[in-house]
Amino acid sequence: MSERIFIGVAWPYADGPLHLGHIAGAYLPPDIFARYHRLKGNEVLMVSGSDQHGTPITIKAEREGKKPGQIASQYHQQFLDSWQKLGISFDLFTSTGTANHAEVARHIFLTLLDKGYIYKATISQAFCSHCQRFLSDRYIEGTCPYCHSSGARGDQCDDCGKPINPAELIDPRCRLCGSTPQFRDSEHFFLKLSAFRDRLLDWVKQQTHWRQNVLNFTVSYLERGFEGQGYYPRYRLGNTCAHSWC
Numbered sequence: 001m002s003e004r005i006f007i008g009v010a011w012p013y014a015d016g017p018l019h020l021g022h023i024a025g026a027y028l029p030p031d032i033f034a035r036y037h038r039l040k041g042n043e044v045l046m047v048s049g050s051d052q053h054g055t056p057i058t059i060k061a062e063r064e065g066k067k068p069g070q071i072a073s074q075y076h077q078q079f080l081d082s083w084q085k086l087g088i089s090f091d092l093f094t095s096t097g098t099a100n101h102a103e104v105a106r107h108i109f110l111t112l113l114d115k116g117y118i119y120k121a122t123i124s125q126a127f128c129s130h131c132q133r134f135l136s137d138r139y140i141e142g143t144c145p146y147c148h149s150s151g152a153r154g155d156q157c158d159d160c161g162k163p164i165n166p167a168e169l170i171d172p173r174c175r176l177c178g179s180t181p182q183f184r185d186s187e188h189f190f191l192k193l194s195a196f197r198d199r200l201l202d203w204v205k206q207q208t209h210w211r212q213n214v215l216n217f218t219v220s221y222l223e224r225g226f227e228g229q230g231y232y233p234r235y236r237l238g239n240t241c242a243h244s245w246c
């Protein structure tokens with residue numbers, strides 16, 4: 001009997017062209033999987049799209065003097081061309097810029113807010129007085145406190161792979177103007193992930209097809225709880241980000 005196979009492929013940030021790492025890590029494996037199941041006669045739905053909302057896009061846009069929307073559409077088009085040339089067989093490749101995406105995201109946000117699963121809290125965040133703006137993690141760079149590499153970002157060090165809290169960086173600098181940021185209080189929305197901890201743990205422990213290291217990492221992460229792990233949980237497995245190309 002034919003099975004229904006859904007393949008949700010990681011959504012690439014539309015902030016630059018694809019390289020071989022993207023293809024080898026994130027797009028070729030699901031395409032092979034999809035083709036295998038189609039050959040078997042299964043009903044396959046392989047879906048992904050351009051993430052048009054990430055900070056990397058606004059950084060790129062500011063550097064090139066363009067609007068974030070221009071950068072996002074430019075690379076979205078490039079992605080579509082690449083899939084066609086490479087023969088990557090998405091059943092749907094959309095983007096986070098659609099009306100449908102906005103509607104679904106709004107519905108999820110408001111439902112979580114209404115049920116008390118989203119709350120506001122104040123955190124200390126880097127502020128650049130030259131640029132007159134708060135700087136998100138990727139807008140800050142400096143020296144890694146672990147390996148002393150000079151090109152670490154406010155969210156991670158590419159050289160040693162460690163996640164970083166921007167306040168830990170040695171000699172932090174604004175990536176836009178090079179000034180030293182100050183840390184000020186700033187209010188943000190947070191997802192109350194701790195409310196789902198027990199249910200998540202139960203579900204994760206029932207998975208029989210996960211790789212053992214992934215399973216161990218996830219269980220120990222959930223068992224430790226979410227407090228004191230920086231501004232937000234880091235989706236990392238050793239040196240490998242869940243976005244395998246990062």
Ligand SMILES: [Zn+2]
Binds near residue numbers: 144145148
């Ligand atoms: Zn480092």
Ligand SMILES: [Zn+2]
Binds near residue numbers: 128130131177178179
């Ligand atoms: Zn600045």
